[in-house]
Structure formats: structure tokens, C-alpha cells
Amino acid sequence: MSDLSKLRELFPELEEELYNEIIQVGVIKEVPAGTTILQVAQPIRTVMLVLDGVVKLYQEDDEGDEYFIYHIEPGQACAVSMVCAYKQEKSTVTAKSVTDVVLLTVPLEYMDKWLQKYKSWHYFVIKTYRSRYEELLRTVSEIAFRNMDERLEFYLKRQVKQFGKHVKLTHQDIANDLNSSREVISRLMKKMEKNGWINIHRNSFEWIRD
Amino acid sequence: MSDLSKLRELFPELEEELYNEIIQVGVIKEVPAGTTILQVAQPIRTVMLVLDGVVKLYQEDDEGDEYFIYHIEPGQACAVSMVCAYKQEKSTVTAKSVTDVVLLTVPLEYMDKWLQKYKSWHYFVIKTYRSRYEELLRTVSEIAFRNMDERLEFYLKRQVKQFGKHVKLTHQDIANDLNSSREVISRLMKKMEKNGWINIHRNSFEWIRD
DNA sequence: CTGCTTATGTGACAGGTATCACATACCATT
DNA sequence: AATGGTATGTGATACCTGTCACATAAGCAG
Numbered sequence: 001m002s003d004l005s006k007l008r009e010l011f012p013e014l015e016e017e018l019y020n021e022i023i024q025v026g027v028i029k030e031v032p033a034g035t036t037i038l039q040v041a042q043p044i045r046t047v048m049l050v051l052d053g054v055v056k057l058y059q060e061d062d063e064g065d066e067y068f069i070y071h072i073e074p075g076q077a078c079a080v081s082m083v084c085a086y087k088q089e090k091s092t093v094t095a096k097s098v099t100d101v102v103l104l105t106v107p108l109e110y111m112d113k114w115l116q117k118y119k120s121w122h123y124f125v126i127k128t129y130r131s132r133y134e135e136l137l138r139t140v141s142e143i144a145f146r147n148m149d150e151r152l153e154f155y156l157k158r159q160v161k162q163f164g165k166h167v168k169l170t171h172q173d174i175a176n177d178l179n180s181s182r183e184v185i186s187r188l189m190k191k192m193e194k195n196g197w198i199n200i201h202r203n204s205f206e207w208i209r210d
Numbered sequence: 211m212s213d214l215s216k217l218r219e220l221f222p223e224l225e226e227e228l229y230n231e232i233i234q235v236g237v238i239k240e241v242p243a244g245t246t247i248l249q250v251a252q253p254i255r256t257v258m259l260v261l262d263g264v265v266k267l268y269q270e271d272d273e274g275d276e277y278f279i280y281h282i283e284p285g286q287a288c289a290v291s292m293v294c295a296y297k298q299e300k301s302t303v304t305a306k307s308v309t310d311v312v313l314l315t316v317p318l319e320y321m322d323k324w325l326q327k328y329k330s331w332h333y334f335v336i337k338t339y340r341s342r343y344e345e346l347l348r349t350v351s352e353i354a355f356r357n358m359d360e361r362l363e364f365y366l367k368r369q370v371k372q373f374g375k376h377v378k379l380t381h382q383d384i385a386n387d388l389n390s391s392r393e394v395i396s397r398l399m400k401k402m403e404k405n406g407w408i409n410i411h412r413n414s415f416e417w418i419r420d
Numbered sequence: 421c422t423g424c425t426t427a428t429g430t431g432a433c434a435g436g437t438a439t440c441a442c443a444t445a446c447c448a449t450t
Numbered sequence: 451a452a453t454g455g456t457a458t459g460t461g462a463t464a465c466c467t468g469t470c471a472c473a474t475a476a477g478c479a480g
Contacts, residue, residue: 059351067354069347083340093347115332122325122332129339130293136346137279137303141269143353144277144389148467170427179354181468186428202427202476358437380457391438396458412446412457 003028007104010051010075013127015120022049026104037095037103038081046105048078053101054162058177060092067143068155068177070135071098071162079132082111082125148180149188156198160207168204213238217314220261220285223337225330232259236314247305247313248291256315258288263311264372268387270302277353278365278387280345281308281372289342292321292335358390362398366408370417378414 007019014022028051031037037055038044055072057080072078072095080093114121142151155178159167175185189205192198199206217229224232238261241247247265248254265282267290282288282305290303324331352361365388369377385395399415402408409416 059347059354061351061355065355067350069350079343083344092351115336116329119326122336126325126332126335126339129336129343133289133339133343133346134293136343136350137269140277140279140346140349140353141271141302143350144269145271145275172427182428183430183469184467187430187467190429200428382457392458393439393460394437397437397460400459410458 006051011049011124013120013124015118018114018118018121021110021114022104022106025110026106029103029105031097031101031103033097033099033101035097035101037097037101038078039095040080040083040093044081045108047081047108047111048095049104049106050074050076050078051102051104053097053099055095055101056098057093057095060094065179066094066176067179069093069139070132071158073162077124077128079128082128148178148184149191151178152185152188153192153197156192156205156207165207166204167207170203216261221259221334223330223334225328228324228328228331231320231324232314232316235320236316239313239315241307241311241313243307243309243311245307245311247307247311248288249305250290250293250303254291255318257291257318257321258305259314259316260284260286260288261312261314263307263309265305265311266308267303267305270304275389276304276386277389279303279349280342281368283372287334287338289338292338358388358394359398359401361388362395363402363407366402366415366417375417376414377417380413 003023004019007014007022026049031053033053037048039060050072052074055078057069057072057078059067059069078095080095111125115125142154146154152174155174156167159169171185171189172182174180174189175182178185189198189200193200197207197209199208213233214229217224217232236259241263243263247258249270260282262284265288267279267282267288269277269279288305290305321335325335352364356364362384365384366377369379381395381399382392384390384399385392388395399408399410403410407417407419409418
């Protein structure tokens with residue numbers, strides 16, 4: 001399949017002329033699983049569209065602790081790379097490929113140019129911010145109000161939704177994403193297994209409820 | 211001062227024709243301090259621009275617990291009321307007037323109409339989302355990584371920045387905003403007073419450091 | 421099969437914070 | 451000045467979760 005038709009399929013809301021521009025100036029990047037794609041601390045000079053694979057976004061603090069925020073899927077753009085275009089705050093957001101990923105990177109100057117030129121791009125940018133804003137609100141609510149067991153459940157469900165009932169993550173991975181510790185996660189997951197919610201395997205778990 | 215010139219002053223980036231439209235279709239609402247202005251749970255049919263006073267945005271959960279997110283000042287719009295235009299998720303965001311507030315409310319249908327018609331409105335909407343998105347990221351980072359003493363410091367500094375060195379809030383108010391309890395806040399503030407950061411008064415405190 | 425590496429299980433303990441109980445202090449009103 | 455209502459101070463206690471120590475189990479390489 002050509003890049004053009006793939007773009008059309010993944011981003012169906014854009015204008016025909018814009019597809020052509022994207023193809024012309026965009027650079028396809030293939031990134032293996034586990035690569036750090038961007039960090040807010042470093043100035044970013046490109047906007048990224050995800051064509052294939054899953055990218056994970058998380059906050060990182062000074063001591064290297066992480067907190068999982070959300071996934072970016074094919075057909076979505078990285079709101080952070082759009083934010084970075086402008087002023088840079090201290091918050092250290094990091095994007096990492098969870099699977100092998102295919103990105104389309106566009107130099108930042110086109111971001112503004114296209115905002116001037118294409119209505120569809122405008123809507124796309126607004127849509128991206130809007131949905132990410134909502135997602136962040138939900139995350140705030142989770143951390144602010146819920147205990148670890150509830151947050152773990154919410155987290156696991158998100159992973160299952162993204163990757164299917166059989167999710168390949170160690171307890172340590174999960175603990176990192178929730179800024180918790182392995183032992184806590186192991187204990188809570190054991191409890192979930194006893195309650196018949198999941199099966200625990202080595203390096204993975206399986207959601208067997210709902 | 212006329213509404214028009216006030217608009218121009220507060221929202222200097224908009225187009226002349228748009229100012230006129232806003233004046234024509236917008237409704238000025240004066241809201242006393244302490245009023246709940248919007249809740250995501252209820253469908254919202256207007257976009258709100260703040261002309262005067264301070265609006266506070268916070269998350270609320272089922273049991274009525276709150277978590278302070280950010281302030282909306284004159285010259286800013288409520289990103290939530292823009293989000294609400296579209297799909298509605300479970301998260302219950304509430305906006306409340308902290309001081310007496312003057313709002314300009316615009317029926318939601320103009321949101322889209324103006325996006326079609328005015329470039330400046332597009333930029334304004336994007337700017338609003340972008341800055342709120344950044345703010346939310348910082349909030350996530352605070353709750354995820356910091357203990358109550360650090361979050362309290364961050365919170366108090368924001369209040370000081372917004373209202374000046376002398377802030378009128380009881381310990382109970384603060385505890386509500388941070389989803390903590392009065393006793394905890396009292397103890398931590400006592401410690402801050404001992405360290406020479408603040409003076410504690412009845413119903414208020416005073417920032418005396420930095 | 422054996423041993424090595426990594427993942428998971430589990431008890432003991434510690435620190436942070438929520439909760440309860442109650443004391444004290446401040447302010448407005450009479 | 452006395453009273454009542456509200457705000458603040460403070461100890462005791464309990465729960466949640468992070469940490470340490472170590473045991474057990476699963477998979478891989480030889």
C-alpha cells in the first residue's frame with residue numbers, strides 16, 4: 001500500500017492537498033520497540049504522527065520515577081510534540097515505543113503553516129488536544145481519588161483494551177508505570193487472581209473477567 | 211469602559227469583526243463568589259470567557275471529594291466548556307467562582323461557526339487547550355510524585371501568585387482542594403510557619419518567603 | 421539434567437497520611 | 451465581659467503502601 005493511501009486511511013479527515021504536502025515534507029521513521037522517541041526537556045523540532053505500532057507517554061521526575069499517562073495509536077498525533085513547539089515548561093514528558101513503531105515526522109514550521117492553510121489540519125490539532133485533555137483529566141481523577149488497587153484495575157483495563165486480553169508486562173513494568181513498587185503490584189495482582197479477574201503468568205497476565 | 215474596548219483589552223489577539231460578533235451574541239453574566247458555574251455531568255450549551263474575577267476548576271468524584279486543578283483568569287476561556295461541546299466522559303469537572311466574576315457566555319453553536327470563519331478564534335482555542343494541557347501535565351506530576359508537604363507548597367505558591375501574598379483560605383478549604391484533611395494541612399502549615407515561610411492567621415495566611 | 425538468571429511470592433517493618441477525640445484560640449454578637 | 455460558633459492545635463491510632471530480606475518458581479544455556 002502506498003504511503004498516500006495509508007495516510008488517507010489513518011487520517012481520513014484531512015484535505016487531499018494536505019495529504020500530498022505531508023508526503024512531501026514528512027519523513028517516515030521506523031523505530032524498534034522500547035526506544036525513547038521524545039523528551040520534553042530536549043527541544044523538539046518535529047511533530048509526530050503515528051502510522052503503526054503503539055507509543056506510550058509518561059511523566060518522569062528528577063529521580064527517574066515514571067507515571068504512565070496514555071497510549072498513542074495509529075491515526076493519532078502526539079499532542080506533546082505540538083505543545084513543545086511553543087514554550088517549554090519543566091514537566092518532563094517522555095514518549096517511548098511499546099511495540100515496533102512507524103512514525104511520520106513533520107518539521108515544526110509546517111505546524112503553523114498548515115494551520116494557516118488547511119482547515120482540516122486545524123480541526124485535527126484541536127481534536128488531538130481535546131481528546132488528550134479529557135484523558136489527562138481522567139488520569140488526575142484516578143491518582144487524586146483512588147487507592148492503588150483501583151488504579152491498578154484501571155491501568156490493567158487500559159492495557160487490555162489496547163493490546164487484548166493477554167498482556168505482556170512484568171509486575172516490575174506495571175509498578176514503574178504506576179510509580180509503585182513490584183511487591184505491592186504482585187500482592188494486589190495475586191488478590192485479583194484469587195478473585196478470578198486475571199490469570200498471572202511469567203512476564204504476562206491474562207484478563208478473564210467482564 | 212464599553213464592553214467592546216474591554217474585550218479588545220482582555221483578548222487582544224482576536225479579529226475586529228469577531229469582537230463585534232461576540233458582543234452581539236454573547237451574554238454578560240455576573241456571578242457572585244462561591245457559585246458553581248458548570249459541571250461536566252450536566253450538558254453545557256455555552257462557551258465561557260472570563261472578563262473579571264477568578265474561576266477555580268476542580269475535579270470531583272462520586273463521594274464529593276475535590277481536587278483543585280487550576281484558576282481561570284480574565285482574558286482566558288474555559289477549556290472544559292469547549293470540551294463539553296463534544297462527547298462527554300465520566301470525569302466530573304466543576305468550575306466555581308472564587309471571587310465575584312463577570313462572564314461572557316456564548317452559545318455553543320458559535321464555537322464551530324467561528325472556527326470556520328475566524329483564524330484568530332482558531333488560534334485562541336488552540337492556545338487555550340495547549341496551555342491547559344501543560345497545566346494538567348504539571349498537576350499529574352505533582353500528585354504522582356510528590357508528598358503532601360511538597361504539594362501543599364506548590365498549591366500555596368499558586369494561590370499566592372494568583373491572589374497576592376495574603377491569601378484568604380481556611381485550612382479546611384485547602385484540605386478540600388488537595389483532597390486531604392484539615393488536621394494534616396494544619397500540621398504541615400505549622401511546620402512551614404516554624405520554618406519562616408508563612409504567617410498563619412485566622413481564615414488566612416501570608417507568604418513571607420522568596 | 422544442572423545451574424544461572426530473572427520473575428514472582430511473602431513476611432516484617434517503617435513512614436506518611438487519614439481519622440478520631442478533644443483542647444485551645446479567635447472573632448462576632450449581645 | 452460573656453457567650454457561642456468557627457478555626458486551629460495536637461496526641462493517639464489505624465491503614466495503606468513502600469522497603470528490606472529472603473524464599474520459591476519459571477525459563478534458558480550449557
